[in-house]
Amino acid sequence: MTRTLHLNAFLMNTGHHEASWRLPESDPYAHVDLAHYVKLARIAERGTFDSLFLADGPQLWSNLAQRPAGALEPLTLLTALATATEHIGLIATASTSYNSPYNLARKFASLDIISGGRAGWNIVTTAGAEAARNFGLDAEPAHAERYARAAEFLDVALKLWDSWEDDAIVADKAAGVWGDDAKIHPARHQGTYFSVAGALNVPRSPQGYPLLVQAGSSEDGKAFAARYAEAVFTAQQTLADARSFYTDLKARAERAGRNPDHIKVLPGIVPVIGSTEAEARAAEQALEDHIVHEHGVARLENLLHLEPGTLDLDRELPADLPPESAIEGAKSRYTLVVELARRERLTVRRLIGRLGGGRGHLTFAGTPEQVADVIETWFTQGAADGFNIMPAVLPSGLETFVDQVVPILRFRGLFRTAYGPRRTLRGRYGLPRPANQYLSPAPTLV
Amino acid sequence: MTRTLHLNAFLMNTGHHEASWRLPESDPYAHVDLAHYVKLARIAERGTFDSLFLADGPQLWSNLAQRPAGALEPLTLLTALATATEHIGLIATASTSYNSPYNLARKFASLDIISGGRAGWNIVTTAGAEAARNFGLDAEPAHAERYARAAEFLDVALKLWDSWEDDAIVADKAAGVWGDDAKIHPARHQGTYFSVAGALNVPRSPQGYPLLVQAGSSEDGKAFAARYAEAVFTAQQTLADARSFYTDLKARAERAGRNPDHIKVLPGIVPVIGSTEAEARAAEQALEDHIVHEHGVARLENLLHLEPGTLDLDRELPADLPPESAIEGAKSRYTLVVELARRERLTVRRLIGRLGGGRGHLTFAGTPEQVADVIETWFTQGAADGFNIMPAVLPSGLETFVDQVVPILRFRGLFRTAYGPRRTLRGRYGLPRPANQYLSPAPTLV
16 A cells, blocks of 8 residues: 555644634634534544544643633543544543543543544643642652653553453343453552552443554653654654654664554644745734734743743843753753754744744645645655644634645545545554454554 | 422433343443433433433443443543533533542533533542552542542532633733633632642633532431532432431531522432333333342342352341441442331342342332322422432333323423423523632522
8 A cells, every 4th residue: 555644633722823813713712612623623524634633731821811721621522523523533632640540541442432433642741830730739740750650651541441352242131141251351550650450441442442642752752652652743843853753753663663654753734825825924924913922922931941031022042041851841842942943043023923823833834735745745755654734723724724735635646535444543544453462462552 | 480390311321220231122232332322312302301310430340241331431421412412411420539620620611511501410429449449549438538528629629610700701802812810710729638729721611510419318428418419319219218318408408508499309210111000010020030130149248248148039138237337338328228128028039129120219110100190299298309210221211201201290280391491401400500609709509
């Protein structure tokens, strides 16, 4: 089979540009409007996207003035979207630091059953003290500890998802025997962070377990991805950086004994599309004009761990920023932003403009052909297995992508023209259904 | 307004009778079949029920042989049902012992928004060591401690649900001001069991917060209900017991400073309906004939905290059972079962037969008129504000109730003929939308 491109729609209220909610077309209440998300999901499904995705953090970001805050909880929202769609994969972000494996494993298994095998889990460890303080902690756990807990969380969750053999239900009415207890495997897990004795109270789901997705690009993050992830979202600004990330991650997976084809790398792209280049640039400028710069400065200071009031809008970043190793959360995002500013010698004002749409992801303004060209180049030159599409404005940006870019990708033979016979999310990404670890002599994740 | 009856449909895979799955009509995979639950929800909605309800416990009950085990996680399933229904309330069981307030408050707020104000929470503290061992504990926490944690959990959750004032979203596009931070109230909770600093990341939902439901009938349970619950499910075997429970609970609520009309009491009833009495009895017998008694004995021994092998099918219960005060979980169920057995001098075999359908709830076999008579008597004689309908077999038992009993209740002027103008679950139960505790000078739950 020819290699095919994979597309994920990263949905976020009125769009990924922080000022998108101010446009006349945008609904400032979209973040809590099921109908808005149903519409987005159906547009993505019309575009035969592999999946859609919701980010998440268990805290309310201050400040409310600047842009829509709060959201429907992703697993809840995706369950509602499961009933409104038929084919598209549904990837929810959930934190290993602020959930218990038993509860979370149940929810994903339930969503996988309800959606007919379309559930995916974007595994995050959740940076930041705000979240920690909502869960009984005084401060954010250290980066390495968060990842150690994440790895143990995964091990427990995988045991739980395998705790029913696929044929554990006998359903022998005449004999009065419903299930076979010999085909149930209690987790019997005693670890550093978790102790979980029993079997899951949900039968094994259509996919076995949700597609495992990950987005951390720090050293710990990449090590984790190489071990567990089947799809990786990443923020990359240049083809060269993206290729080196791609090559590195595939090599790490291989060293971990996995098939490198079974870990799909999807950089994020914020396409701003116009029928001419000038039109696309004008749309980008219109968004930038709506940015309230004081908010952008505060956010940038927060990301860079600087005291409020440090940055000057019309100067470059200070020279004496700490190294990535001193940063406890969002390490790779930190480095990416600093490198972008240094490479292009951006003032803080310009940097905020560049980040407004993509928060570090590749922002690209151009015609549908030009957007398709970028995608094709990265896809064919070893930088991507597909893309995480992050429209600056929603729903219009997704609609334009589906109606104008997807046909070009299809015409070029890069992307599917219809959903294939395999109905699960793993099926879309060309991945096998995982074997049950209690049955396979050499348990494997892929 | 005349007092109206309230009806809740307690849904459980193939029905509440433990042998229901063995009937020819039953689907042994119903417990994980969304279509089955959609069908049930729509039948209940056709019957203008106030709500439907799912029980839950975060553990897999052994043994699988005896009957369907495992289930879709209730909040997930109810979210899917929210999109398949328009009017009916959706009550999910969730544990205060094995959840964190921030996560659970988000999920209920999200379901309330997605369903247009139809969410309810059946608050449980979760008895049993099996559940405890899935969440890092060696043994079940003591009954009193579970209830202390539950009370603090509620206090935190109520703070979180009130953390956005209803008009916190300003949506001023021209000024670039989305929300008003002055209308956000961080929880700032530091307690014995929880510490939660921030505000919820979901705006205040249509109902303010989910309808609060409770079902514990122990002393701790009743004290908790009097303080928090807006609807109470209870198992009562006789009119006299039901009246005394009802009177006691209303008086407790009043002593707690609440309007006693704002706590609705709904005893469970397992109706087995036939067009004649003889037909109903035959249906009941057919179910009893499918019981595998060894399973029933094991379950009864577990409930009564007896060593396996203690009970004899053809004798009555032993005389020297411990008092309720010695029981750590499911206290009131314990007493109810023991009293039923003693009152009617039942052998273990007969007791298992009686419990097969209702697990302690009132089982009543009769014609539609007779079932309506029981409901009317309890409703008009101060024993119930409505009923928790627990069909022995699903979907057929619910269908029969809706098609044959509901019309009688409507004809007698006891029950609504259509859903009224208030679309929320509290609206169905005749309860007001709660005020925001940060705005009301005397915060009140009702």
